[in-house]
Amino acid sequence: MAKQYDVLFRLLLIGDSGVGKTCLLCRFTDNEFHSSHISTIGVDFKMKTIEVDGIKVRIQIWDTAGQERYQTITKQYYRRAQGIFLVYDISSERSYQHIMKWVSDVDEYAPEGVQKILIGNKADEEQKRQVGREQGQQLAKEYGMDFYETSACTNLNIKESFTRLTELVLQAHRKELEGLRTPASNELALAEMEEDEGKPEGPENSSKTCWC
Amino acid sequence: RTQVADEKTCMQFSIRRPKLPSSETHPEESMYRRLDVAAWLRHLNALGQVEEEYKLRKAIFFGGIDVSIRGEVWPFLLRYYSHESTSEEREALRMQKRKEYAEIQQKRLSMTPEEHRAFWRNVQFTVDKDVVRTDRSNQFFRGEGNPNVESMRRILLNYAVYNPAIGYSQGMSDLVAPILAEVLDESDTFWCFVGLMQNTIFVSSPRDEDMEKQLLYLRELLRLTHLRFYQHLVSLGEDGLQMLFCHRWLLLCFKREFPEAEALRIWEACWAHYQKGYV
Numbered sequence: 001m002a003k004q005y006d007v008l009f010r011l012l013l014i015g016d017s018g019v020g021k022t023c024l025l026c027r028f029t030d031n032e033f034h035s036s037h038i039s040t041i042g043v044d045f046k047m048k049t050i051e052v053d054g055i056k057v058r059i060q061i062w063d064t065a066g067q068e069r070y071q072t073i074t075k076q077y078y079r080r081a082q083g084i085f086l087v088y089d090i091s092s093e094r095s096y097q098h099i100m101k102w103v104s105d106v107d108e109y110a111p112e113g114v115q116k117i118l119i120g121n122k123a124d125e126e127q128k129r130q131v132g133r134e135q136g137q138q139l140a141k142e143y144g145m146d147f148y149e150t151s152a153c154t155n156l157n158i159k160e161s162f163t164r165l166t167e168l169v170l171q172a173h174r175k176e177l178e179g180l181r182t183p184a185s186n187e188l189a190l191a192e193m194e195e196d197e198g199k200p201e202g203p204e205n206s207s208k209t210c211w212c
Numbered sequence: 213r214t215q216v217a218d219e220k221t222c223m224q225f226s227i228r229r230p231k232l233p234s235s236e237t238h239p240e241e242s243m244y245r246r247l248d249v250a251a252w253l254r255h256l257n258a259l260g261q262v263e264e265e266y267k268l269r270k271a272i273f274f275g276g277i278d279v280s281i282r283g284e285v286w287p288f289l290l291r292y293y294s295h296e297s298t299s300e301e302r303e304a305l306r307m308q309k310r311k312e313y314a315e316i317q318q319k320r321l322s323m324t325p326e327e328h329r330a331f332w333r334n335v336q337f338t339v340d341k342d343v344v345r346t347d348r349s350n351q352f353f354r355g356e357g358n359p360n361v362e363s364m365r366r367i368l369l370n371y372a373v374y375n376p377a378i379g380y381s382q383g384m385s386d387l388v389a390p391i392l393a394e395v396l397d398e399s400d401t402f403w404c405f406v407g408l409m410q411n412t413i414f415v416s417s418p419r420d421e422d423m424e425k426q427l428l429y430l431r432e433l434l435r436l437t438h439l440r441f442y443q444h445l446v447s448l449g450e451d452g453l454q455m456l457f458c459h460r461w462l463l464l465c466f467k468r469e470f471p472e473a474e475a476l477r478i479w480e481a482c483w484a485h486y487q488k489g490y491v
Contacts, residue, residue, distance in 0.1 A: 018341035042459035
């Protein structure tokens with residue numbers, strides 16, 4: 001049966017509590033916005049397929065709790081991400097300062113070569129702005145990241161930033177993906193590799209693991 | 213569409229079989245009706261003491277508590293009131309605890325600027341973000357400038373002062389809100405919340421031991437009762453059995469997974485600690 005997509009990527013949204021990670025995600029996947037969203041506990045994820053450069057990319061976007069106390073969770077979701085959104089709120093200086101801390105978490109837990117972009121969200125709240133656009137640009141430059149100011153509320157730069165991170169991940173994995181655009185290629189896609197990783201263990205093996 | 217519908221659609225479980233045949237239920241289940249005022253009063257003697265705690269717990273486990281008396285009965289389940297206490301003793305306790313609560317609040321309000329900065333950074337910043345987005349579709353917390361939201365906020369801030377080792381973790385607002393909405397009084401709610409917290413996974417903070425232990429039980433249960441699903445998780449590789457998707461179920465006791473009425477019914481059954489000497 002024909003696959004609905006060519007490749008599967010995992011993207012991750014991180015940043016302080018209340019900067020609007022869930023709202024960014026809902027705007028992107030469902031084109032919806034609710035200002036009084038509930039706080040994220042643990043992880044949630046949503047999926048969306050977009051086409052970039054002729055490739056159908058299925059993106060699985062993991063939404064995290066700003067305050068995560070379970071190390072086991074944190075490590076799990078960083079470990080398998082290929083792209084990461086670092087999100088702050090332009091009306092909160094503190095959330096901007098904290099990007100440094102989030103970057104160091106990424107360095108510690110995420111795989112090497114993970115793609116990152118910086119997002120300054122709530123760009124519609126101009127009257128409450130505490131972080132200048134140039135500060136965002138400056139920080140992004142320091143870390144070698146692309147930068148977007150977004151607004152989930154007014155739908156500013158949402159599609160653009162998600163598409164951009166997807167492109168970056170595609171570029172980073174260009175080698176593995178070569179030949180995807182030629183229909184007769186052998187299907188060497190990341191999605192395939194992912195699935196191989198999780199090869200079922202033999203029954204003896206699995207029954208052993210439950211008793212340990 | 214209402215906001216409630218919007219919030220819930222993406223996350224709720226659907227109940228496939230609301231009624232189970234009697235062959236699949238506990239044999240005593242059909243013998244208990246919801247605990248209403250009349251039934252509740254029959255559990256109390258003339259002094260207002262609960263006559264037989266075990267019977268009460270059992271009745272609540274099987275039948276639940278009528279909404280009209282939740283605020284009165286929950287403080288027993290949450291160990292604020294002891295079952296042996298008389299009505300008079302409970303009134304005295306409430307007064308004494310109200311004073312204690314005021315003292316905790318006073319302690320919070322008289323921090324040095326330096327202490328306050330640290331408190332704001334570690335606790336208040338997150339509490340402020342969370343209370344305005346907790347149960348706002350509930351009538352009790354609805355609307356701009358609702359004073360009940362402010363009560364919830366004070367309870368959480370005061371709790372962090374009372375128990376600095378736990379402080380505030382996201383999710384705690386989800387636990388305190390329904391209690392406040394039933395118990396109504398701020399001080400009483402605070403002390404009920406103190407009792408509740410002692411029985412939650414939050415207490416293992418910042419370590420993960422309790423969560424790990426619960427997940428271990430769940431894995432074993434799955435292996436025993438739903439072997440095919442268990443094997444599916446095994447086949448997903450190392451991530452499957454981590455069961456990330458269960459963390460919130462355990463942390464908030466299914467509050468986000470079921471409509472509020474069902475979730476609170478689950479809470480009550482758990483709080484009744486019927487036939488269960490652990491947790």
